[in-house]
Amino acid sequence: MKTLENFQNFYFVGIGGIGMSALARYFNASGKNVLGYDKMVTKLTSALVSEGIDIIFEDGITEKIQNLNPDNTLVIYTPAIKKLDILNHFNDNGFTVLKRAKVLGMITEKTDCIAIAGTHGKTTTSSLVAHLCREAKLPFSCFLGGIAENFKSNFYFNGDSISVVEADEYDRSFLQLSPDWAVITSTDADHLDIYGDKETIEKGFRDFADLVPSGKQLFVRKGIEIGRDAKTYAVNEEADYYSNNIREVGDQIEFDFHSSTGNTEHFSWEIPGIHNVENATVAIALLNDFGVDFETLQRGIASFQGIKRRYTKYRFESGKIYIDDYAHHPTELNAVIGSIKTFYPHKKLLVVFQPHLFSRTRDFAEGFAESLEAADELILLDIYPARELQENFEGIASQWLLDQINLDKKEFSTLDQAFDKIKEKEFDVLLTVGAGTIDTLSDGIVEWLQKYK
Template identity: 55%
Template structure:
């Protein structure tokens, strides 16, 4: 592959994906011409169009721009794109250079000091926090994020190109295409078993990722994970090379001291709830210290962190109702969200609306989903969001609901669920899932604002 920065045009197939759109913004920011296709318009694609990136939503090759050619254009695609997509096959048949999203991200990281954040859970919050810290400290860093930063209203943070901060995605073993100098591994739990088949294969892949770190690099791993490469450890729950001491919950915020191998830095304030986020913060702070950022700058940056959209976004209304929206789509993530809510509101009635994501994930973790969802008071289970998959016979939301130990539970389509929610008695409403459940966010906000005490 020739130097990826020498092309005039960059065409993204599946540009509305959270990872794809960050890379599209990178090339647009580099003054290249960026085009895209996606199946449906979303808030994210609308924002890209407002940034002067033309996007089409019809799989019709006659709509492709006439300025693109084999010589001046590289095509970036996501593995979620179906094989029979006409636009993709047009590019293949006509000899264009096509690369996966992970490959192009790997090429970008090759010429930078790359910081890669890996793990089944915690990647987005940790990488977003680290990107925010680097921006706050005015380091020459670019962050490619898997979520929308509440501070910057984007999944792309730019302040220079000497350092790249990326989410090291384990799906399709994408993280093995990166060139990390510094990395963290937050979790090695099972997920994407349609790719990995078993947990041993997942652990093997994370160990391959860890082996990418050069001898003069820095690898920090959550304490207790089975990583063989030389590394330091971190934790919010026990002593490690980097760990939190004197953790206090003050209203919705955490206060803690950071213990490192060389010093104790006191009085950090983390403005987002959830003890798991203290752990994410420790990983980000440990890496930031490797970048020689001063302690006082770290304190101020952390206190200024507003989090990530769809990561425990909380609203409290004049009618005293509480609404929380989160991206949680794995049982461990659901447990973390529900435990945080129970800590904040131990006596309030909780209604949870969950949209399962992928038939394979629902089948693989059905018993764990049942246990985690059993922690709510009332449950509305949406139809399974298929994403890239075709249905698996017998794997339905009704099948999952039968396993959940709750009396107050029901199934709904996403089209009808808002009307169902309006009939329910609750103090706290939680919406969780990684599909299109986010389309409920604004309508729920609007409705709860209308309800008077």
């Protein structure tokens, strides 16, 4: 097997994916020739093009593809991609073709790797760990599953001694990594199209935990049974590391962090949500064990700007609040809606939710219904299919889910009609939530609410 240094050309099939684009940026920053294909133009692909990466948006064998030499070209693809003529061409003509996870794993083999895993919370936690590494001036690179506001990117390079990676459980990708330090934030059932049941996904996380060598560090959310020694962390309950006394002071969230040595340190930041304090708790614990002092960590926490679409909050002169979030699992919805209800208990909440995947909607319909019943009013959008075909999920549709939600004020809407429906509603807090294309509503909503009297 060739090493990554043997290749000069890197072709990404599905380059617009959040994980794929981070890898593309890594090789582009390393001076390699990076090219790729994706099925549609997005903000992310446009950003890659502006960075000098050549991208096509039609599945065809271009002259540039024909001119690539199999001896010095590595082809990287995502398992979400179905069969394509481009991928067939590479497979049929002697190119080295690897999954994204394999390539990321090859990078982590050469570094002191900090890997953040979990069905929820891993993007915020990995981005925060990376931000704290930069604050501490550590020689690291990071590969994130979201756009970190501090980096304006899902990739950042400040050296290659340390890698901070979001360890993706989809397709068991995280088992390709070589973690020296690791975090497991949650092991809730998800991706049942891959794992089949909750017990199997829990075994997947135990297998990931076993990759962390003895003598290094494994941090696990208290209550998760991982089958080996680990340090625990929690919020509002005692653990090896925990935070409590969470309060909102103006626009700041303040909390007290308790270390395993019994020390208590005060932290303050602008990131709302109790679940985000939990993410901060393990990031602080890990970096402090890594040798970073609390003064640096306090400065880093205070300057962390969050992740695009992770509880992104806007306040307006009218008093209305708008929150946009990526949550697409019942546990994530509970965390977001629960935080809103905690900090704004007397405000009327309108939720606009776009389910993500027919399989996830089917597998967690009861959980989605229970989560969404906490809203005061609900607009439910069409299911975003991503890689799935509706004909394979007969009877699974948004109306089917809506019928299971015990809420007086609820209705279905297409994405195209949603903005007009929102403008007709009375609310104090608006939450748009989902992992599909619902993010296309946010710019219009912000512009409208800025003018709202």
